[in-house]
Amino acid sequence: MSTNTDTDEEERTERKDSEELFAEHEAQLNELLADVEGPDAPEAESTLPSLGDGVTRRDVMKAGAAVGAVGGLAGCAGLGNNTATESNSGGDVPDHKVPPGEHDEYYGFWSGGHAGDIRVYGIPSMRQLTRIPVFNRESAKGYGHDDRTTEMLEEAGDYTWGDSHHPSLSETDGKYDGEYIFVNDKANGRVARVNLTYFETDAIVDIPNVQSVHGCCIQSPDTGYVFANSEFRTPMPNDGRDVNEPEEYVSVFSALDPESMDVLWQVEVDGQLDIVDSDKDGRWVLSSSYNDEEGVEVEEMTKDDRDDVKAFDVPAIQELVDAGEYEEVNGVPVVDGTKESPHNEGDDPIVRYIPTPKSPHCVEVTPDGKYGMVAGKLSPTVSIIDIEKLATADDPADTIVGQPKVGLGPLHTTYDDRGHAYTSLFIDSQVVKWDIEEAVNAEKGSEEPILGKIDVHYNPGHIQAVQAMSTEPEGNWLVALNKLSKDRFLPVGPIYPDNDQLIYIGNDKDDETGGMELVADHPVYPEPHDAIFAHKDKIEPATTWDPEDYDEEFVSEEDSRVERVDDSTVEVYASVKRSEYGLRDFTVQEGDEVTLTATNIEGTQDIVHGLAIPEHDVNLALAPQDTRQVTFTADEPGVYWIYCTYFCSALHLEMRSRMIVEPSE
Amino acid sequence: MSTNTDTDEEERTERKDSEELFAEHEAQLNELLADVEGPDAPEAESTLPSLGDGVTRRDVMKAGAAVGAVGGLAGCAGLGNNTATESNSGGDVPDHKVPPGEHDEYYGFWSGGHAGDIRVYGIPSMRQLTRIPVFNRESAKGYGHDDRTTEMLEEAGDYTWGDSHHPSLSETDGKYDGEYIFVNDKANGRVARVNLTYFETDAIVDIPNVQSVHGCCIQSPDTGYVFANSEFRTPMPNDGRDVNEPEEYVSVFSALDPESMDVLWQVEVDGQLDIVDSDKDGRWVLSSSYNDEEGVEVEEMTKDDRDDVKAFDVPAIQELVDAGEYEEVNGVPVVDGTKESPHNEGDDPIVRYIPTPKSPHCVEVTPDGKYGMVAGKLSPTVSIIDIEKLATADDPADTIVGQPKVGLGPLHTTYDDRGHAYTSLFIDSQVVKWDIEEAVNAEKGSEEPILGKIDVHYNPGHIQAVQAMSTEPEGNWLVALNKLSKDRFLPVGPIYPDNDQLIYIGNDKDDETGGMELVADHPVYPEPHDAIFAHKDKIEPATTWDPEDYDEEFVSEEDSRVERVDDSTVEVYASVKRSEYGLRDFTVQEGDEVTLTATNIEGTQDIVHGLAIPEHDVNLALAPQDTRQVTFTADEPGVYWIYCTYFCSALHLEMRSRMIVEPSE
CATH class of the missing domain: 2.130.10.10 (YVTN repeat-like/Quinoprotein amine dehydrogenase)
Structure with a gap:
């Protein structure tokens, strides 16, 4: 039965461990509780339903008691007063x-x-x-x-x-x-x-x-x-x-x-x-x-x-x-x-x-x-x-x-x-x-x-x-x-x-x-x-982003571009919409630090796009009208297929761009 | 109304953006579909329920259609044949x-x-x-x-x-x-x-x-x-x-x-x-x-x-x-x-x-x-x-x-x-x-x-x-x-x-x-x-770990100890049970690399303990009978209170140990 996967032998071992440790913990707790309750404290056990054999509800419930000792709680139909709505x-x-x-x-x-x-x-x-x-x-x-x-x-x-x-x-x-x-x-x-x-x-x-x-x-x-x-x-x-x-x-x-x-x-x-x-x-x-x-x-x-x-x-x-x-x-x-x-x-x-x-x-x-x-x-x-x-x-x-x-x-x-x-x-x-x-x-x-x-x-x-x-x-x-x-x-x-x-x-x-x-x-x-x-x-959440609420550049399809800043730094800007990144591909040199800025230009609720670059740990989630930026190093030459992580349209699988990292030599 | 938080003005803007982009995407998709269906393809639209004004179900559903154009789908009671179980x-x-x-x-x-x-x-x-x-x-x-x-x-x-x-x-x-x-x-x-x-x-x-x-x-x-x-x-x-x-x-x-x-x-x-x-x-x-x-x-x-x-x-x-x-x-x-x-x-x-x-x-x-x-x-x-x-x-x-x-x-x-x-x-x-x-x-x-x-x-x-x-x-x-x-x-x-x-x-x-x-x-x-x-x-999952299934040392209460390996390396071993770590405190020197090994010695199902060290990014989750190890550098002198992240007992809050990092000078 899947709710009890231990063998009898394992159960016995578990119970022993558990009993020992639980006894220590219970003693510690009882001492503290007694301190507070004082000599006039009622016997809490006596007011709680008994499970037979002197085991009380308090014993079972307290601080994660060993269920092994009482055979599992959910099975004790007589214990709770409301184990099922019905x-x-x-x-x-x-x-x-x-x-x-x-x-x-x-x-x-x-x-x-x-x-x-x-x-x-x-x-x-x-x-x-x-x-x-x-x-x-x-x-x-x-x-x-x-x-x-x-x-x-x-x-x-x-x-x-x-x-x-x-x-x-x-x-x-x-x-x-x-x-x-x-x-x-x-x-x-x-x-x-x-x-x-x-x-x-x-x-x-x-x-x-x-x-x-x-x-x-x-x-x-x-x-x-x-x-x-x-x-x-x-x-x-x-x-x-x-x-x-x-x-x-x-x-x-x-x-x-x-x-x-x-x-x-x-x-x-x-x-x-x-x-x-x-x-x-x-x-x-x-x-x-x-x-x-x-x-x-x-x-x-x-x-x-x-x-x-x-x-x-x-x-x-x-x-x-x-x-x-x-x-x-x-x-x-x-x-x-x-x-x-x-x-x-x-x-x-x-x-x-x-x-x-x-x-x-x-x-x-x-x-x-x-x-x-x-x-x-x-x-x-x-x-x-x-x-x-x-x-x-x-x-x-x-x-x-x-x-x-x-x-x-x-x-x-x-x-x-x-x-x-x-x-x-x-x-x-x-x-x-x-x-x-x-x-x-x-x-x-x-x-x-x-x-x-x-x-x-x-x-x-x-x-x-x-x-x-x-x-x-x-x-x-x-x-x-x-x-x-x-x-x-x-x-x-x-x-x-x-x-x-x-x-x-x-x-x-x-x-x-x-x-x-x-x-x-x-x-x-x-x-x-x-x-x-x-x-x-x-609560009144927005369904799309307002570009006024962030500092990154909103990249339209026309704005999509690659800008080389210096010998080792490149800025890439790409719009994103269903089935298409603003750049079909772009090329950088091995070792370049790349800052990629991407905008989901769609205005329709629930059309979220992703931008992932394999083997570069790059992963953007772009809600409609949102722009995010990520900076990474293109340290291994090769071809890397940028893809969308949100299944966004019938052409989702074909929605790709290629980052080409040319070898430095 | 919480299901539609846009103002009319925003809705109009959204619809325009959406319509433009959606039209492009639809054109692209239709071209592809037509290619396959060929001249004999039935008019898919004609077999689908109409939403009025010539808007068909296909128009709406296709590839995440702009809901603005048809006023929201869940509200269209006439559209679905089964929008509610009742x-x-x-x-x-x-x-x-x-x-x-x-x-x-x-x-x-x-x-x-x-x-x-x-x-x-x-x-x-x-x-x-x-x-x-x-x-x-x-x-x-x-x-x-x-x-x-x-x-x-x-x-x-x-x-x-x-x-x-x-x-x-x-x-x-x-x-x-x-x-x-x-x-x-x-x-x-x-x-x-x-x-x-x-x-x-x-x-x-x-x-x-x-x-x-x-x-x-x-x-x-x-x-x-x-x-x-x-x-x-x-x-x-x-x-x-x-x-x-x-x-x-x-x-x-x-x-x-x-x-x-x-x-x-x-x-x-x-x-x-x-x-x-x-x-x-x-x-x-x-x-x-x-x-x-x-x-x-x-x-x-x-x-x-x-x-x-x-x-x-x-x-x-x-x-x-x-x-x-x-x-x-x-x-x-x-x-x-x-x-x-x-x-x-x-x-x-x-x-x-x-x-x-x-x-x-x-x-x-x-x-x-x-x-x-x-x-x-x-x-x-x-x-x-x-x-x-x-x-x-x-x-x-x-x-x-x-x-x-x-x-x-x-x-x-x-x-x-x-x-x-x-x-x-x-x-x-x-x-x-x-x-x-x-x-x-x-x-x-x-x-x-x-x-x-x-x-x-x-x-x-x-x-x-x-x-x-x-x-x-x-x-x-x-x-x-x-x-x-x-x-x-x-x-x-x-x-x-x-x-x-x-x-x-x-x-x-x-x-x-x-x-x-x-x-x-x-x-x-x-x-x-x-x-x-x-x-x-x-599926028959285990309820506790079997220490045979991992390589780390099982640390009992008696095994709890601190071992200095060399000038800059310390090994700490601690048992963990309800309300108590095996070490009440331990002292290391600023700059030490510390390897901490901790065992949850309990055998009772569902009694999981955590071991967190503030400001050191240390966070272990310890199921019963499991042992985990973590290596970190004690690079800032001070007192750090190790605590349990799983609410495990009535004395959970008091369950703590102290890592004392003495200044190197």
Whole structure:
């Protein structure tokens, strides 16, 4: 059977390895969880369905448990309450299938994780519409192959990859305006901007004094800044000083200009920043933070029961910068925002340090801007921060106005349009739905606000509902981005897909799931971290390029030509249209540096042409009215057939040009 | 409205540009088509539905017509006979949706075109299960990032991309055996092999004397050879000689050993090879061929009414090679297979030249091995070659035993299990279903064998039905790989997705489509060319690595260590498991060359770890029990936090190691 390709012998070996390692990991995790839950913590196991033989659901789900021990999860029909749509969907869940020729209602923009890209999906069909290369080179779109995009990538550090986590859509008046997506690179401390007119990355900035950007968001309601959290604490600057003195390492919060992409200023803080979200009034920005212990090993990082969420008062920081109250490091104004900073004394600190249960990971502001939800996998609670109180509370701890107990491993929270929050439970492999105002009114630690839970498969990270990051949540579709898929799909070798599950949340019901219904599983290429969804009317991409939007020369058929610049440099200009390049052939000399500029002169949508030169690594993708340039060396004499990589017409195969490289002797 | 983002003014401009360019292209195409159809050709327009104002379906569909002129196709409800499933699907079409937790019935392997990869889909859900990087570097899987795969890519020409067209599954006894996929690189004359145990590319060969490989297939029934067609005619060798003497250019047919991937021999032929398929008995291999005129410009290439399909007698060629009757060029035995070759005189030519209507593109052998279908976009017919006659016919033209007239722009043919052929019609934007034996019995040029046509959207290239390339066609699902999608999906900027349409072919009905039913549209990232589908039981991937299958040292926790080799070289060995690297930190000196070897010691399926070093472009993806190695220079002093790129456990964020690079001074 294809879903289980191991022999019995191999299975036994695997189970043994797995059991040993898993036991170690579980012991480590349980110790940490116990620390937080304290002696009064309920026995989580006892509340979870049993799989027999004392194996509990928690045992199985936790952190990618060994499925061998329980015989595979997807086969356990008795385990989940919703392993197939058929079994429980009422007539009131809209069809997620989009019939041929019809359009999806929403765009979804997924970060690609260490694939380095943005993926664009249609929702609810979950069909991938396209991908936008960002930190990665990508030949299908010629990104990192033409001079324009290559130079941008080279100037931003010349890395071959990045690790994109948190896509943020630009806003006007708290609504997605369809201009840009901003996204971080965790691997190299960068932030990129995607232009949504052309669905192409148009800027990448390598942020000084920062090794790793994790959280990334725009200022709401009007994209005044882009904010970036540096996750890894390092010496500052990280030039060889203090390498063995971790107490000297620092983490900074950066603010960028969304148009120029200049780094405007940074704030140095204690601890280690993680995820970030803006309020809806342009003042406060909340950052989760772990490792306030400032340790360098896992035991040190998780020692204390509390870590401080940081709330940045952006106008106050800007005022300090304008007043010159900063130190410049690597050309960036850096403001001292540590606990001990004089800027944090008195009644108006620039950074408020809000103690929350250990290692909080998420921070997501509600669509109405009232609350910021903070949760971390090592406490079973979500802390509700009242944003209005940030300016007024004497004790930062008093800004926490609610703390419902939601389940094991809460990571991220999203929202509908009816006052409900939905939190992913990494360890429990569930999504929990709860009532926000009820949680504010309830005792801290109460489970009363919980409206229902639904199993997901398995270990969800981010979850996202339609437009939940803006002021206009739609309250219908939610996607759980599950980190493990185990046996949910046909096997594809040792690197598994993730599993993005589509859940309908448009119904409020008094049942086990609170009305949530699992609709579809979708395998996902490694490894998206987050997603953001916008109604189709919010995005208005161009169908052809406007030559005003680039600097390269628009090459018409008449402009097609070869110009020798000097003994070793040649410029070639060629128009491109169906079945014909503007030059049928051209001749250069062995060793010439050739700069080729090519324009797709067609004005018809969807008529894209390629320009490939075999054995020269040349590959341009030319959308209608676009021009790209590529520079290469013709270092081997011979005949090379330029051809079109997009199947563009009935004469596509015959669409060719010849580069003749004459031997130098 | 999001489906039409242009203003009226822009639309008018676009239409004008488009009309001008389109008119030129249409004139060129019509001239060519007329040449073939001759004076007796029916008026194709008159048989096609009218869109009013004298605009015919043919006008619109042809070669990516300007949609502006007819207001957009998807909106023309009166045009298609099947624009949505709802309108015409009977109760006898199985649901293509696969419920959560259930598996697809079939694997689909798509070539990625100039994306350079293989994409793996589930059928019928059409969900993308994973992608396999082949000619492209890909950070999600660390391919082209670790030393093993990087060296393989470097040795095969060190190109950053390739253009994969034709995936071929290895066979045993005419059935897919799940061992390998072989696929060509059109851009650089290469062939790669994907190992289906690990779903990873394990070999790439840069074929000597070949600039561009287009067709690629295995020998059936037992994968004795892999065959590769060189498409572009060049001087041989292409080292600067004869660059301006196109009459000296040649095209070769190559045979590779599927295990060693050595190039065993080549056959030089007239014309220019295109697509290739094997018979089912291990003797004949058929290659389509265009440009037998051997021209270098499109008008020359399409001048003549006939081009010759080449049928290679493989055992006969092997005999010549064994007997030493070849010329060695760049280390490869090259046999003369041109028309004038002495090997082609007499009764047993090694290559038969079969004249077919101009510029044939496809060649696909029927599952029973009786016929090879050949069609080209510039003739409305499919030529049926009787494979048994290849050995016996005096005149090669007599091997053509049928030639149904199927429609405009026939490109590719696939098969069900009931004697039907399905041919894509690029210009008509349709799939035509026809009866094979009826076509053999009918007059040449007859439309009698046609059972039905279905509209597809738009301009189909390859089409493929389940297991149609093996001896076991399933006859249920067919996918049309359409080159244009126009307004079928939400707009995503000037580079559009293709549209893969799922069609159910399990029903034979006496209706307009012959029972074919369009089930779903799927947007596709540029730009797949072909696909091949296998039942899930044919593929048995491993879920973890076997360390016997690689050369790197398996690094246990105890083996984790740092070894200084000399003043400037350090070797680092680290185990990897959930929440922990085997080394909490390690120190090197500025300028050191570091070779890092890392093993994921876990045995549990789906627990993949990453190993990334910020600002050093280091990125390993480690499946369970896998070991990878990477070599880099630690050229900037500082502290660098190694982290895991796969979200692996509740302590994933804290899973870190520190590389300390001490300053050299």
